[in-house]
Amino acid sequence: xxxxxxxxxxxxxxRGQNVTFRCDPISEHNRLYWYRQTLGQGPExxxxxxxxxxxxxxxxxxxxxxxxxxxGSFSTLEIQRTEQGDSAMYLCASSSTGGSEAFFGQGTRLxxx
Amino acid sequence: xxxxxxxxxSLSVQEGRISILNCDYTNSMFDYFLWYKKYPAEGPTFLISxxxxxxxxxxxxxxxxxxxSAKHLSxxxxxxxxxxxxxxxxxxxxxxxxxxxxxVFGKGTKLTVNP
Numbered sequence: 001x002x003x004x005x006x007x008x009x010x011x012x013x014x015r016g017q018n019v020t021f022r023c024d025p026i027s028e029h030n031r032l033y034w035y036r037q038t039l040g041q042g043p044e045x046x047x048x049x050x051x052x053x054x055x056x057x058x059x060x061x062x063x064x065x066x067x068x069x070x071x072g073s074f075s076t077l078e079i080q081r082t083e084q085g086d087s088a089m090y091l092c093a094s095s096s097t098g099g100s101e102a103f104f105g106q107g108t109r110l111x112x113x
Numbered sequence: 114x115x116x117x118x119x120x121x122x123s124l125s126v127q128e129g130r131i132s133i134l135n136c137d138y139t140n141s142m143f144d145y146f147l148w149y150k151k152y153p154a155e156g157p158t159f160l161i162s163x164x165x166x167x168x169x170x171x172x173x174x175x176x177x178x179x180x181x182s183a184k185h186l187s188x189x190x191x192x193x194x195x196x197x198x199x200x201x202x203x204x205x206x207x208x209x210x211x212x213x214x215x216x217v218f219g220k221g222t223k224l225t226v227n228p
Contacts, residue, residue, distance in 0.1 A: 055211025
């Protein structure tokens with residue numbers, strides 16, 4: 001399977017705990033995006049990497065959120081001190097330079113209890 | 114402020130008929146538009162796109178029309194099949210910082226195709 005892969009698919013955590021998600025983009029794609037989708041809404045942009053550089057962050061990305069993409073390959077999204085409002089589907093997408101079509105992974109469903 | 118609007122939360126059509134999903138946008142800086150299809154508990158799947166310099170793009174049963182003056186686009190599915198039942202998201206690409214082409218999504222329209 002050469003698509004975008006995300007792990008885990010589901011995560012249930014207690015409020016206040018830290019969680020980390022992983023995304024493996026399509027191998028030849030140098031652009032990587034994180035989005036968040038809540039119930040009844042479309043995905044909302046969180047952050048963007050070109051290779052290993054994080055070049056844009058949405059104001060939705062509070063200080064409790066951090067994302068990395070070491071070596072320009074896979075990416076991780078960490079949420080510290082989770083809150084119930086963080087419950088959502090976290091989606092990773094990748095694209096190639098000059099290509100506007102972003103290809104999404106299956107997402108990580110986070111539930112904070 | 115919802116820059117991409119899908120005003121119909123749901124649409125129901127009969128198998129074999131045409132499905133028309135609509136989308137309106139407000140930002141004239143959007144230069145590329147995409148439609149994604151999403152099944153429950155899965156990520157969005159890219160369906161079809163159109164550049165702002167075109168007014169129509171066709172791919173098999175799917176055609177997207179763009180009316181720039183009205184800031185409106187639509188997705189036509191002909192003929193509709195039960196497997197097309199899903200949530201359809203309209204998205205617009207906007208150039209962001211560092212060359213990002215982040216997507217701004219509508220809230221989606223749930224299409225149900227009845228056999």
